[in-house]
Amino acid sequence: MAKQKKLLLIVVxxxxxxxxxxxxxxxxxxxxxxxxIIVFNAPSDLEIGMGSGDTYTIARRIDKTxxxxxxxxxxxxxxxxxxxxxxxxxxxxxxxxxxxPITSYNNIYTLNLKSQMLKPGxxxxxxxxxxxxxxxxxxxxxxxxxxxxxxxxxxxxxxxxIINLISQGTLNIMLxxxxxxxxxxxxxxxxxxxxxxxxxxxxxxxxxKEHRRWRTALYVLIANFLxxxxxxxxxxxxxx
Numbered sequence: 001m002a003k004q005k006k007l008l009l010i011v012v013x014x015x016x017x018x019x020x021x022x023x024x025x026x027x028x029x030x031x032x033x034x035x036x037i038i039v040f041n042a043p044s045d046l047e048i049g050m051g052s053g054d055t056y057t058i059a060r061r062i063d064k065t066x067x068x069x070x071x072x073x074x075x076x077x078x079x080x081x082x083x084x085x086x087x088x089x090x091x092x093x094x095x096x097x098x099x100x101p102i103t104s105y106n107n108i109y110t111l112n113l114k115s116q117m118l119k120p121g122x123x124x125x126x127x128x129x130x131x132x133x134x135x136x137x138x139x140x141x142x143x144x145x146x147x148x149x150x151x152x153x154x155x156x157x158x159x160x161x162i163i164n165l166i167s168q169g170t171l172n173i174m175l176x177x178x179x180x181x182x183x184x185x186x187x188x189x190x191x192x193x194x195x196x197x198x199x200x201x202x203x204x205x206x207x208x209k210e211h212r213r214w215r216t217a218l219y220v221l222i223a224n225f226l227x228x229x230x231x232x233x234x235x236x237x238x239x240x
Contacts, residue, residue: 034071034072034073034074034106034107035050035071035072035077035107035109036069036070036071036106036107036108036109036179036180037059037069037070037071037085037109037110037111037118038067038068038069038108038109038110038111038122038123038126038180038239039067039068039069039070039110039111039113040066040067040110040112040126041066041067042063042067042068042113043089043090043113045089045090046061046068046070046087046088046089046113047059047087047088047089048061048070048085048086048087048088048111049085049086049088050072050076050077050083050084050085050086050098051081051082051083051084051086052081052082052084055081056084056086057072057076057077059071059072060072060073060076064180064237064238064239065237065238065239066238066239067239069180070111083097083098084096084097084098085097085098085118087111087113087116089113094116096116096118098118106179107120108120108121108122108179108180109121110122110123110126122176126239127176130176130238130239130240131169131172131173131176133238134168134172134175134231134234134238135165135168135169135172137230137234138164138168138172138227138230138231139161139164139165139168141223141226141227141230142160142164142223142226142227143160145219145222145223145226146160146219146223149211149215149218149219150210150211150215151208151210151211151219152210153210155210156208156210159203159204159207159208160208163200163203163204163207164200166199167196167199167200168196168227170196171192171193171196174188174192175188175189175192175235175240176240178240179240180239180240185235185240186232186235189228189231189232189235190228193224193227193228193231196224196227197220197221197224200220200223200224201217201220201221204216204217204219204220205217
């Protein structure tokens, strides 16, 4: 038991450090610096441009469930003199003064069409909603597998809930820190799922005693494999 607790502590510290420490990565095919504007429930005719007068460039649009992303890359803005955001929905138009924001790799903003306000970063309410949704969907998936494997004791289900809230909550908070258009996000998901698998294997074997260890280990393997599939599908459909 002491050895298991020591291994559990090492895994928890590893996951914690992976959350608080941001690695520096270099690659030849990464996306260029950009401005990403998130619009909830964007009208189909919404157009967002950047510039002044007749000299401006139109943002590239990508639609996902519930929201759309309007992106300007650095090379798109090379001919822009004044950073003025031009918003046009067909029946109304307005402008927002914009300071030059290309000081970091990805600059994320949220546009509220109703109030005509642009705020830096992602909405806190949005992040809470999306993280909760992903965690709940994963819990439902893994709970079905847990039941199929024959776990019925209250103690087993309490351990299941606590372990998954820790592992899946941490995983989805980490994913929430990524940019909405992260092309390599699926590779991050695979890496995080490997860490989750190690953590859950140790903790389930340490705290769930209802069946033999081989059955518990097999459950963790299958549950995390299915979670990876579900998570990959969620990334392609739901916002990040």
